[in-house]
Amino acid sequence: MHEVIIKIIPDSIEERGLVDRWVQDHQRDAWRKQAKSSGYRARSAFKLKQIQDRHKIIKVDDSVLDVGCHPGGWSQVAVELVGENGKVVGIDLQACVPVEGANLLVGDITEKSSQDRVLDSIDTEVIDVVISDISPNITGKWDIDQAVSLMLVAEVFDFALPILKYGGHFVTKLFQGSGVEELIALVKPHFQTIKRFSPMASRNSSSEVYLICKFHTPKRGPDWMITPAFEKSLEHREGGLKPADDIEPAKSTFTVRRKSTPKE
Ligand SMILES: C[S@@+](CC[C@H](N)C(=O)[O-])C[C@H]1O[C@@H](n2cnc3c(N)ncnc32)[C@H](O)[C@@H]1O
Numbered sequence: 001m002h003e004v005i006i007k008i009i010p011d012s013i014e015e016r017g018l019v020d021r022w023v024q025d026h027q028r029d030a031w032r033k034q035a036k037s038s039g040y041r042a043r044s045a046f047k048l049k050q051i052q053d054r055h056k057i058i059k060v061d062d063s064v065l066d067v068g069c070h071p072g073g074w075s076q077v078a079v080e081l082v083g084e085n086g087k088v089v090g091i092d093l094q095a096c097v098p099v100e101g102a103n104l105l106v107g108d109i110t111e112k113s114s115q116d117r118v119l120d121s122i123d124t125e126v127i128d129v130v131i132s133d134i135s136p137n138i139t140g141k142w143d144i145d146q147a148v149s150l151m152l153v154a155e156v157f158d159f160a161l162p163i164l165k166y167g168g169h170f171v172t173k174l175f176q177g178s179g180v181e182e183l184i185a186l187v188k189p190h191f192q193t194i195k196r197f198s199p200m201a202s203r204n205s206s207s208e209v210y211l212i213c214k215f216h217t218p219k220r221g222p223d224w225m226i227t228p229a230f231e232k233s234l235e236h237r238e239g240g241l242k243p244a245d246d247i248e249p250a251k252s253t254f255t256v257r258r259k260s261t262p263k264e
Helices: 013-038 044-055 073-082 112-122 142-163 180-190 226-235
Strands: 063-067 087-092 102-106 127-132 164-175 191-197 208-216
Touching: 044 073, 044 164, 044 191, 044 208, 063 073, 063 112, 063 142, 073 087, 073 102, 087 112, 102 112, 112 142, 127 142, 142 164, 142 180, 142 226, 180 191, 180 208, 180 226
Parallel strands: 063 087, 063 127, 087 102, 127 164
Antiparallel strands: 164 208, 191 208
């Protein structure tokens, strides 16, 4: 009798790369299928669900701001979590198909006019939770993409910290690499705890991590803003923001517009 031997262990680095890519594509497809069958618009919905399971960031009746909300997967999950008396406001450069129970705006979160519309629709003085899955436009140049991503995150903090209630929570996506430690160091004084979390649903994207900032402790004084201090800390480095050698580039199909003029 003949034995059929199936080769499953890759011999070379190239083969291993192909196997890894195959596994990643399959995992991504599996999350996508699961999202479709559960009625979520994006597999990213499972990332928020896994963040919630582990870190319990959103409660019933909370008011939530969802930054970079298109196509609406996180908003769908947030609406379920806050319940009928909660509130979900989202904003994105791209228009979303409406999510029942959420108010999803179109605009650039770094622009004052969009920020004003967010404030108008929040309609309370403070919010309980900020969830930000914001992703920059992928130019393919990793150092630029990662730097833009961190600056966007810093700007979201600057907009949202003043309206985040005492004890509130803030979750944001980060692309790992150069500048992350500086950013975390600047955010730390604003929260009691800060943890990095990698949900199962995003483990095929090795550069993506979520920063879970819990229990807002508002920082007073003139130097509370993250963006100016972040820019300064990067200027002090030789060559500014550089990519880490060991981080794989992020791949995304999302489109992002950056404003061309500096923020006031
Ligand atoms: C990964 S997607 C968000 C997916 C979303 N969490 C979901 O579950 O459906 C990232 C989003 O960030 C948005 N984005 C990027 N820059 C932005 C900006 N300056 N203002 C608002 N949204 C932005 C992009 O348009 C994109 O839709």
